[in-house]
Amino acid sequence: MITRVKICGLTRPEDIDAAVAAGADAIGLVFYQPSPRSVTIDQAKALAARVPAFVTLTGLFVNPPVDEVRQVLDQVPLDLLQFHGDESPQFCNSFGRRWIKAVRVREAGQIEMAFGQYANASGLLVDAWDPQRYGGTGQSFNWDLIPKERPIPLILAGGLSSANVAGAIGQVRPWAVDVSGGVESAKGKKDATKLTEFFNEVRRVCKTD
């Protein structure tokens, strides 16, 4: 089994290089100003220029105005949109791009419902629920709430690090994992050593499978 890896919330060119060198399948740029990992369009253009072929450049939004997404799409060569707020399926579908939807998991049955609601998504990202923050919380949630039946790819996020990613993959068997805080030295600053350790753990568990 192979588990893909998305590294989210990069803000520095050297972190793009480190994530790509470590083996990232996808890179996430945050277009949500309250986040300490938020980037401007100009920053995003410079970061995007360092992302090579076959690495999926993902733009993350939280309840954005339509015009804001269009403005980013006009200027930044995103491969995938990630909606991390309370966006409707109609909204997510309206940009003519591939997209994934994040669900912040709080209770049983929520993920099953989201699979039905967001059936056109290219993947469903499951993350921890927090009363104050939409994501990037560094918290994990109860993985027993994740169903085994998955009509579209499931991406596991929330509080992952080199310490728990192997166990997470073994238990949940996700299509991909998504990490931000667990590979950082400070918010928005990725740590090359933590990135390497994270990928080593993913490879170790995938090899033994």
Ligand SMILES: O=C(O)c1ccccc1NCC(=O)[C@H](O)[C@H](O)COP(=O)(O)O
């Ligand atoms: O990273 C943020 O600051 C953020 C803010 C608002 C919505 C989503 C955000 N990040 C989303 C991600 O994709 C993170 O990788 C995911 O939430 C996991 O974060 P972490 O628990 O720090 O690994």
